[in-house]
Amino acid sequence: MTALQELFLKELEAVTSTAALRELRSRYTGKNGVLTGELKKLPALAPHERAAFGKQVNIDKVFIEKRLKEHEQVLTTKEIKAKLSKNPVDITLPGYYKKPGGRHPVTIVLAEITEIFVSMGFSIEEGPEVESDYYNFEALNIPINHPARDMQDTFYIENTAGSQSNESAFVLRTHTSPVQIRVMEKRVNESRANGTPLPPLRFIAPGKVYRCDSDVSHSPMFHQVEGLVVDKNISFANLKGLLEGFLQRVFGPEVPVRLRPSFFPFTEPSAEVDMGCYFCKGAGCRVCKGTGWIEIMGAGMVDPRVFRNVGYDTGKYSGFAFGMGIERIASLKYGIDDIRLYYDGDLRFLRQF
Numbered sequence: 001m002t003a004l005q006e007l008f009l010k011e012l013e014a015v016t017s018t019a020a021l022r023e024l025r026s027r028y029t030g031k032n033g034v035l036t037g038e039l040k041k042l043p044a045l046a047p048h049e050r051a052a053f054g055k056q057v058n059i060d061k062v063f064i065e066k067r068l069k070e071h072e073q074v075l076t077t078k079e080i081k082a083k084l085s086k087n088p089v090d091i092t093l094p095g096y097y098k099k100p101g102g103r104h105p106v107t108i109v110l111a112e113i114t115e116i117f118v119s120m121g122f123s124i125e126e127g128p129e130v131e132s133d134y135y136n137f138e139a140l141n142i143p144i145n146h147p148a149r150d151m152q153d154t155f156y157i158e159n160t161a162g163s164q165s166n167e168s169a170f171v172l173r174t175h176t177s178p179v180q181i182r183v184m185e186k187r188v189n190e191s192r193a194n195g196t197p198l199p200p201l202r203f204i205a206p207g208k209v210y211r212c213d214s215d216v217s218h219s220p221m222f223h224q225v226e227g228l229v230v231d232k233n234i235s236f237a238n239l240k241g242l243l244e245g246f247l248q249r250v251f252g253p254e255v256p257v258r259l260r261p262s263f264f265p266f267t268e269p270s271a272e273v274d275m276g277c278y279f280c281k282g283a284g285c286r287v288c289k290g291t292g293w294i295e296i297m298g299a300g301m302v303d304p305r306v307f308r309n310v311g312y313d314t315g316k317y318s319g320f321a322f323g324m325g326i327e328r329i330a331s332l333k334y335g336i337d338d339i340r341l342y343y344d345g346d347l348r349f350l351r352q353f
């Protein structure tokens with residue numbers, strides 16, 4: 001054993017931690033370490049001594065590295081054992097179970113509705129839930145004395161300015177129809193700014209709506225999907241074809257669809273859209289009140305007054321609109337008979353979807 005090896009072993013014996021070992025390793029094998037120092041002696045030696053000296057330094061290096069490695073292993077094992085005995089890990093304890101979440105039935109049905117309309121070339125639009133009287137009523141041709149404005153149905157936002165006039169009133173939107181007005185207006189402004197054509201317009205607008213109403217079939221907040229199509233030569237037949245196609249994708253290709261004359265201030269003519277009762281297949285049951293039909297949405301041709309309110313040329317364009325309640329569709333799909341179940345947050349209900 002060389003003197004260098006002997007000196008190293010003595011130092012190694014005194015090392016009892018991996019930290020001290022790191023220090024020793026760097027002192028011997030590091031860039032400015034003992035071994036490098038040995039090699040630096042080479043140029044000073046007589047040429048015939050150099051080969052043997054170099055060889056010896058190499059042997060020392062191999063020896064030192066091997067011992068360092070062995071000692072490191074011993075120390076690491078010892079340190080891990082010490083750590084574990086201080087902080088024991090009980091591997092028999094049960095782990096933390098993370099309950100997976102799920103999508104709410106309203107979210108599931110909305111996603112399905114959205115996908116169907118997007119596949120038919122519709123885009124998605126949104127509007128504010130706190131809406132002005134103008135967009136929620138006025139522009140949609142809902143006159144000042146219309147029953148839909150009744151305090152019973154509409155949540156009014158407190159008018160802090162103290163003004164009594166209707167124009168400055170704000171409400172929680174009672175339907176998604178105001179998005180029709182907002183999108184058509186936006187198009188007019190874009191058209192004025194950069195000459196883009198007004199129609200074609202083809203979008204749906206899903207979102208929350210609010211009404212002062214609460215029982216098994218009414219909730220103060222619920223969801224609607226509005227739809228609007230405006231172009232040249234849009235007809236009532238286009239409306240019927242679209243809604244039939246839509247309902248058959250949601251409820252099955254066999255489901256019959258019919259349109260019944262109705263009234264909405266913002267469409268003319270207006271229709272109530274019925275589909276064959278999902279439960280009794282038309283035979284008549286409790287859900288369809290014996291009629292065999294279920295009312296599923298409102299629709300109609302855009303009233304010329306609405307077009308005029310947003311500055312569309314009624315001689316050039318026509319269009320149709322429709323609006324449906326998402327909870328209603330979900331209730332029919334899943335056979336849910338109390339709308340309040342959607343908002344109670346009862347996991348036993350929600351886990352079923």
Ligand code: DAH
Binds near residue numbers: 324
């Ligand atoms: N806004 C109506 C409501 O909330 C639903 C509706 C009916 C929307 C006919 C429409 C429509 O776009 O054409 O009861």
